[in-house]
Amino acid sequence: MALDTIKISETLAAKWGARLGMWLEICARCGLCAKGCHFFQSDPRPEHVPAYRLKPLRQVLAAKGNISEADMAALVDTVYGTCTMCQRCTMYCPHGINIAFMVRATRALAVSVGLTPKGLASGLANALEMGNNLSITAEEYQETLDWQLEEVQEEMPEAACPVDQEGVRSMVTFHPRDIKFYPGNLYSYLKLYNAMGEDFTFTSQGWDSTNIGLFAGDDAAAGTLAGRVVAAGERLKVQRVVTAE
Numbered sequence: 001m002a003l004d005t006i007k008i009s010e011t012l013a014a015k016w017g018a019r020l021g022m023w024l025e026i027c028a029r030c031g032l033c034a035k036g037c038h039f040f041q042s043d044p045r046p047e048h049v050p051a052y053r054l055k056p057l058r059q060v061l062a063a064k065g066n067i068s069e070a071d072m073a074a075l076v077d078t079v080y081g082t083c084t085m086c087q088r089c090t091m092y093c094p095h096g097i098n099i100a101f102m103v104r105a106t107r108a109l110a111v112s113v114g115l116t117p118k119g120l121a122s123g124l125a126n127a128l129e130m131g132n133n134l135s136i137t138a139e140e141y142q143e144t145l146d147w148q149l150e151e152v153q154e155e156m157p158e159a160a161c162p163v164d165q166e167g168v169r170s171m172v173t174f175h176p177r178d179i180k181f182y183p184g185n186l187y188s189y190l191k192l193y194n195a196m197g198e199d200f201t202f203t204s205q206g207w208d209s210t211n212i213g214l215f216a217g218d219d220a221a222a223g224t225l226a227g228r229v230v231a232a233g234e235r236l237k238v239q240r241v242v243t244a245e
């Protein structure tokens with residue numbers, strides 16, 4: 001299918017603002033940001049200098065969105081494949097330029113024409129459909145919590161693992177991989193909160209602490225996923241949400 005450059009232009013116009021314009025304008029290409037980037041530190045090529053991530057945005061701006069399929073493919077490679085949006089580079093930039101913010105804005109161009117990388121798109125679809133990005137069922141969730149509570153109770157017989165308890169101080173959310181791959185992390189959370197005497201609960205809804213919509217550059221999906229965590233916290237009337245990632 002041909003690239004929908006009209007859609008790219010519309011998304012670019014919607015994303016464009018004073019902040020993006022100023023940052024693109026004032027970047028001195030000094031390269032100081034490279035020191036903060038783990039890509040550059042592990043593989044010090046010019047393409048891994050954080051400011052290089054702005055190249056696709058500059059290109060697409062110059063072309064007013066009317067870019068070739070090859071340039072779009074390069075854009076996708078750069079902004080999804082060479083940046084984790086960690087923001088460390090911003091700490092090293094004398095102007096405080098937020099490369100991650102601009103990478104995210106550039107990812108939105110790919111999202112607008114359905115070019116989100118496959119693995120990310122399927123994780124996002126899982127999150128929207130199943131409530132978590134690894135398609136964990138409610139049964140698997142509860143069984144894993146029960147299992148880890150049993151382990152903790154061998155050392156701390158009074159330990160508890162409340163789920164959907166209303167009116168407590170802290171609602172605990174975490175990465176779905178803790179259920180699927182690293183249940184020992186749940187053991188640690190349970191042991192810690194019980195030892196601290198923390199007034200906490202897990203939640204059966206809105207427990208996935210990752211926002212894969214935000215990472216993908218899909219604002220609508222990011223809003224939906226964040227809204228679920230907020231709704232869970234409001235439903236349980238908790239004072240705060242604790243996020244472990």
Ligand code: SF4
Pocket residue numbers: 026027028029030031032033034050051092093094095096097
């Ligand atoms: S440190 Fe800041 S000004 Fe220098 S190249 Fe990086 S983003 Fe641009």
Ligand code: SF4
Pocket residue numbers: 036037038039049050053082083084085086087088089090099100
């Ligand atoms: S935000 Fe991206 S470019 Fe900046 S340090 Fe993190 S990975 Fe590197």
